[in-house]
Amino acid sequence: MSEAIRIFVPIDAAALSVGADAVAQAIAREAQARSVAVEIVRNGSRGLLWLEPMVEVETLEGRIAYGPVAARDAAALFEAGFHKGDVHALRLGPVDELDWLKRQQRLTFERVGVTDPLSLADYRAHDGLKGLERALSLTGAEIVEEVRESGLRGRGGAGFPTGIKWKTVHDASATQKYIVCNADEGDSGTFADRMLMEGDPFLLIEGMTIAAIAVGATRGYIYLRSEYPHAHKALQRAILKARNAGLLGASVLGSGKAFELEVRLGAGAYICGEETSLLESLEGKRAIVRAKPPIPALQGLFGKPTIVNNVLSFAAVPWILTHGAKAYADYGMGRSRGTLPVQLGGNVKRGGLIELAFGISLREIIEDMGGGTLSGRPIRAVQVGGPLGAYLTAQQLDTPMDYEALAGIKAMLGHGGIVVFDDSVDMAKQARFAFEFCAKESCGKCTPCRIGATRGVELVDKIIAGHERPKNLAVLRDLNKLMTDASLCAMGGLTPMPVMSALNHFFEDFDRPPAERLPLAAE
Amino acid sequence: MVHYPAWDQDEARSIVSGLSHLEGATLPILHALQEEFGYVDPQVVPLIAEVLNLSRADVHGTISFYHDFRTAPPPRRIVKLCRAEACQALGCDTVVEELAREHGIVVDDHGSQEAVVETVYCLGNCALGPSALIEGELIGRANADRIAALCGARQ
Ligand SMILES: Cc1cc2nc3c(=O)[nH]c(=O)nc-3n(C[C@H](O)[C@H](O)[C@H](O)COP(=O)(O)O)c2cc1C
Ligand code: SF4
Ligand code: FES
Numbered sequence A: 001m002s003e004a005i006r007i008f009v010p011i012d013a014a015a016l017s018v019g020a021d022a023v024a025q026a027i028a029r030e031a032q033a034r035s036v037a038v039e040i041v042r043n044g045s046r047g048l049l050w051l052e053p054m055v056e057v058e059t060l061e062g063r064i065a066y067g068p069v070a071a072r073d074a075a076a077l078f079e080a081g082f083h084k085g086d087v088h089a090l091r092l093g094p095v096d097e098l099d100w101l102k103r104q105q106r107l108t109f110e111r112v113g114v115t116d117p118l119s120l121a122d123y124r125a126h127d128g129l130k131g132l133e134r135a136l137s138l139t140g141a142e143i144v145e146e147v148r149e150s151g152l153r154g155r156g157g158a159g160f161p162t163g164i165k166w167k168t169v170h171d172a173s174a175t176q177k178y179i180v181c182n183a184d185e186g187d188s189g190t191f192a193d194r195m196l197m198e199g200d201p202f203l204l205i206e207g208m209t210i211a212a213i214a215v216g217a218t219r220g221y222i223y224l225r226s227e228y229p230h231a232h233k234a235l236q237r238a239i240l241k242a243r244n245a246g247l248l249g250a251s252v253l254g255s256g257k258a259f260e261l262e263v264r265l266g267a268g269a270y271i272c273g274e275e276t277s278l279l280e281s282l283e284g285k286r287a288i289v290r291a292k293p294p295i296p297a298l299q300g301l302f303g304k305p306t307i308v309n310n311v312l313s314f315a316a317v318p319w320i321l322t323h324g325a326k327a328y329a330d331y332g333m334g335r336s337r338g339t340l341p342v343q344l345g346g347n348v349k350r351g352g353l354i355e356l357a358f359g360i361s362l363r364e365i366i367e368d369m370g371g372g373t374l375s376g377r378p379i380r381a382v383q384v385g386g387p388l389g390a391y392l393t394a395q396q397l398d399t400p401m402d403y404e405a406l407a408g409i410k411a412m413l414g415h416g417g418i419v420v421f422d423d424s425v426d427m428a429k430q431a432r433f434a435f436e437f438c439a440k441e442s443c444g445k446c447t448p449c450r451i452g453a454t455r456g457v458e459l460v461d462k463i464i465a466g467h468e469r470p471k472n473l474a475v476l477r478d479l480n481k482l483m484t485d486a487s488l489c490a491m492g493g494l495t496p497m498p499v500m501s502a503l504n505h506f507f508e509d510f511d512r513p514p515a516e517r518l519p520l521a522a523e
Numbered sequence B: 001m002v003h004y005p006a007w008d009q010d011e012a013r014s015i016v017s018g019l020s021h022l023e024g025a026t027l028p029i030l031h032a033l034q035e036e037f038g039y040v041d042p043q044v045v046p047l048i049a050e051v052l053n054l055s056r057a058d059v060h061g062t063i064s065f066y067h068d069f070r071t072a073p074p075p076r077r078i079v080k081l082c083r084a085e086a087c088q089a090l091g092c093d094t095v096v097e098e099l100a101r102e103h104g105i106v107v108d109d110h111g112s113q114e115a116v117v118e119t120v121y122c123l124g125n126c127a128l129g130p131s132a133l134i135e136g137e138l139i140g141r142a143n144a145d146r147i148a149a150l151c152g153a154r155q
Helices: A013-017 A020-033 A071-079 A120-125 A130-135 A140-150 A162-171 A192-199 A201-215 A229-244 A275-282 A311-323 A325-329 A362-369 A403-408 A427-441 A447-464 A469-486 A490-494 A496-505 B009-019 B026-037 B042-052 B056-065 B085-089 B092-103 B144-150
Strands: A005-008 A038-041 A055-059 A062-066 A091-094 A178-183 A219-224 A260-265 A306-310 A339-346 A352-357 A379-384 A391-393 A417-422 B077-082 B115-120 B132-134 B137-139
Touching: A013 A020, A013 A192, A013 A229, A013 B137, A020 A038, A020 A071, A120 A201, A130 A201, A130 A311, A140 A162, A140 A201, A140 A311, A140 A325, A162 A201, A162 A306, A178 A201, A178 A275, A178 A311, A192 A201, A192 A229, A192 A311, A192 A339, A201 A219, A201 A229, A201 A260, A201 A306, A201 A311, A219 A229, A219 A275, A229 A260, A260 B026, A275 A306, A306 A311, A311 A325, A339 A362, A339 B085, A362 A379, A362 A417, A379 A427, A379 A496, A391 A496, A417 B085, A427 A447, A427 A490, A427 A496, A427 B085, A447 A469, A447 A490, A469 A490, A469 A496, A490 A496, B009 B026, B009 B042, B026 B042, B026 B056, B042 B056, B077 B092, B077 B144, B085 B092, B092 B144, B132 B144, B137 B144
Parallel strands: A005 A038, A178 A219, A178 A306, A219 A260, A339 A417, B077 B115
Antiparallel strands: A005 A055, A055 A062, A062 A091, A339 A352, A379 A391, A379 A417, B077 B132, B132 B137
């Protein structure tokens, strides 16, 4: 029998959400019925989410993509000879030639969608573990210096320099140190952490292990949100395989250095993404935010020096160690070095994951790559950086993706999520939602956030209802200032950002005649 | 549809002691109990407190802090519907309205023993919303009819 044809059907949750499992089954069935020998590989997603399930067939000319494929297409695809890469209406061409992919600079996501996420052999064959191998030949201080020189800033939102955080933990002396991965990814519009954990889990394991070797930590935890059951499964399996292969455990790759890694599930609380709240949760408590100082780098999990980094921060490190700090720093602009995995979602025609050097404009992403709104109506507002991020107008989209440039227009980059809204959006309603979300998800420790958010909802309701509008608008601005200045953490401190941007850029939505009450008879 | 066994305090005890060696064992224990029985019965609180050397108030406080933990048996079917911003931009509010108007399903109404549609904020499927999660299965481009069908409701 000739070699089996390799066919790739993503196992990424987004692909599954639009039927990838059924497609894999249908392809297997059709292949068997036609006696075509196929090997179905469940890869990660390439991030062209509007084309999921996107199936790839390995041919002599490289991998050919077809999408979006439905289970009912399988017969016709085989009919047309898709297993040989032949023409069919769904044929998109060679994957490597797809415009959407060609425009990207994929460093962190270089393997996602390419490899079998749970094959360590495949991982190695695609340069996996080179970063860790190099790290094992360096001193801890040298690893830390390499990360510092790369200019890598935390990808979780705050953008704190990763090398400096690592140095603090490296320099601290303690009997036990911890590595904690923040995989809470609670922001609306973000899914890069999830795609990476499902599409290349060994990369996260490798990045965390390098961190452990660098600072002398022997235990690590991935704190994963419970809303990600598929990522949970992928991580569990990958950790087991890594342990069996001696990549984790008492002697990492035979180095004599120990590192044990475990996944822990959150329990549906947005605030657990805040690092101190996350640590409380890992300790088994109510996730109430801790006051800083002390910083977690000195007194973190169980009071011990702890590195807390986002998934993408850890996942950037193996590339940096493999290719050198300078190669990484050569990407980007200003103080934003390297690449940013941008997540494009909401009302957009071509949504998905785009990894690019910092500096590309929002407009290029949303209009060129995203193709504008899915509804075909004009773009009215774009929220960048999650539920605590600002709403921007269509006129502001020439702003580059860069920490400082966005801060310059009173917005923030956050975790790199972009959510597009068309002109049917009611921005007063969005402002109300920002408060409502804060009230629901507040940890409750401080008054401005706990009480302020609830008052905020009431105020917006009064304004919408046209009740003493000028007076209530003034109170609203006052409340926002108070929450910004007096909240303990960014939950309460940044909720005013979506609210004020909505108010300032879209004032007309707060100034409409109140909706007519229904006549009594209709109630 | 998931069927859970009735609460069994002996079984609960063995779950608690089986996991008590973990660092910060509370959440893993609560998750394991909820996975087994569908909820965390309040009668397990003193047990966890004793095994982990915590106060009952601490354990109760932890259970009540998190949205995931239930203290009463769950409905037969739970559909989690995302109502965060990206799904709002794709019309999840319309889905909520249609569920009520066309199918008599009120989101976040826990009155029913059969099926409940619960609000969650972001399922990481923001480019293919509106999104829902049912028994570990993620659903993209969801609409009211689809959700209602998942609830097993008559159309
Ligand atoms: C309310 C709130 C929610 C947050 N959510 C997340 C999150 O989901 N994931 C994340 O990595 N960081 C989140 N952060 C930022 C973390 O507190 C912390 O800065 C980050 O995990 C540090 O890692 P990094 O330096 O690699 O970004 C959140 C912060 C706040 C205030
Ligand atoms: S701002 Fe809100 S979430 Fe942050 S500590 Fe205060 S109450 Fe808790
Ligand atoms: S906002 Fe609904 S899945 Fe992210």
